[in-house]
Structure formats: C-alpha cells, structure tokens
Amino acid sequence: MNETLEGILKEVHQIRDQIKDVETLENFRVKFLGRKGLLANLADELKSLDDEKKKKFGYQFNLAKKEIESVYEELKQNLVQEPKVRFSFRHPGQKPLVGHLSPISLALNQAIKIFTNLGFKTILGSEIENEYYNFDALNIPADHPARDLWDTFWLDQKKEEEVDKKNQRSKKNKNKNTDRYLLRTHTSPSQVHYLEKNFPPFRIIIPGKVFRYEATDKTHEFEFHQLEGLAIGAGANLAELKGVLEKFFSEFYKKNLKIRLRPAYFPFVEPGLEFDVECIFCLNQKKKGCAICKQSGFIEIGGAGMVHPFVFKSVGLDSSKNYGYAFGLGLERIIMIRYKINDIRLFHSNDKRFIEQF
Ligand SMILES: [Zn+2]
Numbered sequence: 001m002n003e004t005l006e007g008i009l010k011e012v013h014q015i016r017d018q019i020k021d022v023e024t025l026e027n028f029r030v031k032f033l034g035r036k037g038l039l040a041n042l043a044d045e046l047k048s049l050d051d052e053k054k055k056k057f058g059y060q061f062n063l064a065k066k067e068i069e070s071v072y073e074e075l076k077q078n079l080v081q082e083p084k085v086r087f088s089f090r091h092p093g094q095k096p097l098v099g100h101l102s103p104i105s106l107a108l109n110q111a112i113k114i115f116t117n118l119g120f121k122t123i124l125g126s127e128i129e130n131e132y133y134n135f136d137a138l139n140i141p142a143d144h145p146a147r148d149l150w151d152t153f154w155l156d157q158k159k160e161e162e163v164d165k166k167n168q169r170s171k172k173n174k175n176k177n178t179d180r181y182l183l184r185t186h187t188s189p190s191q192v193h194y195l196e197k198n199f200p201p202f203r204i205i206i207p208g209k210v211f212r213y214e215a216t217d218k219t220h221e222f223e224f225h226q227l228e229g230l231a232i233g234a235g236a237n238l239a240e241l242k243g244v245l246e247k248f249f250s251e252f253y254k255k256n257l258k259i260r261l262r263p264a265y266f267p268f269v270e271p272g273l274e275f276d277v278e279c280i281f282c283l284n285q286k287k288k289g290c291a292i293c294k295q296s297g298f299i300e301i302g303g304a305g306m307v308h309p310f311v312f313k314s315v316g317l318d319s320s321k322n323y324g325y326a327f328g329l330g331l332e333r334i335i336m337i338r339y340k341i342n343d344i345r346l347f348h349s350n351d352k353r354f355i356e357q358f
Pocket residue numbers: 279280281282283288289290291292293294295296297298
C-alpha cells in the first residue's frame with residue numbers, strides 16, 4: 001500500500017479513541033475527509049499518475065477512504081446516540097422526595113403532648129373574633145389604654161353586615177360589641193368562649209395563630225402562634241402554675257430548668273406576671289450569663305397570672321367561688337431559642353434552606 005495512505009490510516013486509528021465530542025469529531029472530518037483534507041490532497045496526486053499506477057493506487061485509495069468514512073460514521077453514531085442505560089437489580093434506587101412537618105408543627109405537637117401528660121385538654125378557637133370576645137370580655141374596654149398594645153386587623157364591616165343578613169344571624173348579645181369583626185390579636189378570646197360553655201374544674205391549652213397589624217422586623221411578625229393555658233378549679237394557683245411551667249420547659253428543652261416570675265400588667269389577670277426561663281445556653285456554666293440572656297441567666301418567655309374577677313363576671317361565673325390561672329407564650333419564640341434562630345420572619349419565608357434543617 002501507498003506509504004502516505006498507510007500513514008493516514010494509522011493516524012485515523014490512533015486518534016479515533018480520543019474523539020469524545022462533536023467538536024473533535026468535526027475536526028477529524030475536516031482533517032481527513034474535508035475538501036482540503038488529507039485524502040483530497042492525495043486524490044490530486046492521483047491525477048498525475050500514469051494509467052496503470054492510477055488503477056492500482058485508486059483501488060487502495062478507495063478502500064482507505066471507505067474505511068475512514070466508516071470510522072467517521074461509527075464515531076458520529078456513538079456521539080449522537082443516547083448513552084445506553086443498563087438496568088441492574090443491584091443499582092441503588094432513587095429515594096422519592098418526602099416532605100416533613102414545619103418547625104412550628106413539630107414544636108406544637110411536642111407542646112401538646114407535654115401538656116396532655118400534665119392533664120391539659122387541647123382546644124382550638126376561631127381566628128376571626130368579634131370585638132367583644134377579643135377585648136371587652138377580657139377587661140379591655142374600648143377606651144382602655146391596653147388596646148393600644150395590640151394593633152388590630154379589623155375586617156371590612158360592610159361585607160360582614162351582608163354576611164350577617166344572608167345568614168340571618170340572630171343577635172342575642174345586643175348590648176355587647178359583637179358587630180365588629182377582627183383577626184384575633186391573641187388566643188385569649190377562646191378562653192371566654194370555653195368558659196361560657198363549660199363549668200370548672202378544667203385545665204385547657206389553646207394553641208393557634210394570632211395576628212397583629214404591625215411592621216415586621218427580626219422579632220415581630222404580623223402573623224404568629226401563641227400557646228395559651230387556662231386552669232380553673234381547686235389547686236389552680238400560682239404555685240401550680242410555676243410547677244406546670246417548670247415541667248413544660250424542662251421537657252421541651254430536655255434540661256432541668258427553673259422558672260422566674262416577675263410582676264407585670266395584663267388586663268385579664270390579677271395579679272399579673274411575666275415568666276422567664278433559665279437560659280439554656282449558660283445553664284450549667286459556673287458563672288451564669290451569656291450574650292443570649294444578656295448576662296441575666298434567664299430568658300423572657302411569656303405572661304401569666306390569676307384570672308381576673310372581671311373575666312369570671314363576663315361569663316357568668318361567681319368570682320368568689322372560682323379561681324384559676326392563665327398563661328400565654330409565643331410558640332415561635334421558644335423555637336427560636338431552641339435553635340438559636342435570629343429572625344422570626346424565616347418561619348413564613350418559605351425558604352427551603354431554612355425549612356429543611358428541621
Ligand atoms: Zn445565658
């Protein structure tokens with residue numbers, strides 16, 4: 001065979017394994033089969049030969065050309081074809097993506113479990129309330145400064161009146177402020193509903209969403225969750241409250257924690273108090289205090305107190321014969337402490353990077 005042809009074929013077989021993409025394949029085509037490629041150059045030489053040599057060389061030339069063309073086609077097919085998938089029973093399967101509960105649901109479920117073990121029944125109230133249940137019945141009349149503590153989402157009155165007419169809702173409580181509707185600013189109105197329909201003794205918790213018309217920042221959100229407790233009946237005093245809170249937080253944070261009570265004002269309790277829980281971050285350190293608890297060793301959590309006689313009066317119970325305590329806390333707050341989350345807005349951000357950590 002012609003030495004040049006032999007050299008070309010040798011080169012073709014040397015580089016064919018290196019061709020892994022369309023670009024190198026095209027270079028291959030141009031180099032060997034192109035109009036100014038190596039074969040084309042040889043064909044020009046062919047023309048100048050005499051007839052006998054031309055015949056012999058032409059035969060070899062055509063064989064070589066066919067071979068190179070078939071190599072090209074084969075390479076082209078391999079590149080274009082989808083990679084073959086070989087099935088094997090030993091091949092690990094793909095796990096289907098399964099969702100999970102949000103950190104709020106997880107904490108809520110845990111809280112309900114702990115309180116259930118302590119003898120509390122879980123009650124769910126409605127998120128739309130009227131003025132009477134959200135404020136008046138809880139000793140917060142219209143002119144009371146405590147209403148300023150909560151900025152409220154009021155519902156469109158006209159629409160509500162139309163709904164009332166449609167449903168022909170009877171207005172039993174004509175002397176009460178039941179006409180104006182709002183998104184509840186706290187879970188306490190559900191206490192009033194429950195007290196109206198049930199007789200003590202009982203111990204209940206009311207978890208749920210509450211709404212405040214306010215600007216959001218790292219510690220404020222317009223929608224968040226409260227968990228509220230109410231215990232009425234013999235033994236429902238502040239000593240029991242302290243014990244219940246101590247037990248709850250010790251189980252919730254899985255550490256033995258103490259509770260600190262401080263006097264505070266809430267219209268629907270008397271005496272009212274705020275409660276702090278021992279800081280879970282510097283609990284067992286020799287010198288208590290860290291940046292999170294602002295060197296105090298305790299973290300502020302929520303409010304509590306003995307149910308105000310006014311509330312008993314609102315629901316037609318004799319305050320001289322009934323007594324009990326109530327407490328409330330922000331669910332997001334206790335979750336934020338547990339995981340050191342520094343921005344409450346993350347809970348509703350719908351950010352997978354946040355949600356998938358729980
Ligand atoms: Zn601390």
